[in-house]
Amino acid sequence: MIHVLVTAKDGQLGQCFQSLVVKHPNIQFVFKSSSDLDITNKVKVEDVFSAHSFDYCINCAAYTAVDKAEEATELADKVNHLGAQNIAEACKKFEVILIHISTDFVFDGERTAPYLEDDITNPLGVYGKTKLAGEQVIAKTLQRYFIIRTSWLYSEYGHNFLKTMLRLANERDEIGVVGDQIGSPTYAMDLADATLQIIASRNTSYGIYHYSNEGVVSWYDFAKEIFSLSNSSIKLNKIETKDYPTPAVRPKYSIMNTEKISQILDSKIPNWKSSLAIAMVNCIKSES
């Protein structure tokens, strides 16, 4: 039996892990919510680790409000950097392998070819800077870690682009979505599945990895496919980033090269369109 701690069980990704438990009878999961385990509380983190004998910790906990982070700098750093440090130190002390989720926002989006794991980072905003600081402290503290950077996460759970578009399709006749930021949408269930493949295979090729669904789209293309799959008649207009100013600047190019992780997974990374279709069905099921 493999013993796994999952933090932030009620977040989008945490809920995906919970729904995959049945597929992994050889993994014994302990799920903790943000109130059971605040990762910024070093004593509490140690208590949880000492009360169990974990083989792995999957850290899904993060301060993810990208725009709010521009003001809430201290809180974002406390969770994404110092919280990651607490988790990494506990992993070191209790000899636990850490799987930590990070983001494409560690890059500035100025490249024109998919980002490799060792490309130079240069986050544009507070969220990306604090997530990068979290990555760096993990790499400094531990030898046995997987940092998985992902992008454009969505699912039937939590708050995300898919659910926002489905809601707006019911509320509005017309909507503008940016067409000049491109990336790879990632179904959080696919990311959770890939993470559990790494654990189940006891892979020891530690390091940084990139995981997103295959294919490249703009937010506009992504919205177009969502409205098409949901038979929505909403009028969709392509707008430019400059017409939709946000407190945090987003990378205009968020494509990551996923070859490295593909080599350690048992199954092929799904294409964004096929995963979106599955997520839509699951969204409808969870609403009914």
Ligand SMILES: NC(=O)c1ccc[n+]([C@@H]2O[C@H](COP(=O)([O-])OP(=O)(O)OC[C@H]3O[C@@H](n4cnc5c(N)ncnc54)[C@H](OP(=O)(O)O)[C@@H]3O)[C@@H](O)[C@H]2O)c1
């Ligand atoms: N969403 C995306 O598009 C995206 C893209 C790239 C990477 N990522 C990364 O993917 C991971 C999962 O994201 P997600 O979409 O699942 O985010 P999410 O739905 O916002 O979940 C984040 C979770 O972290 C919890 N949390 C916040 N502060 C905490 C603390 N101090 N201690 C313990 N838990 C805490 C939150 O709990 P409360 O709600 O109770 O505060 C929430 O359950 C994160 O590392 C994120 O940076 C996300």
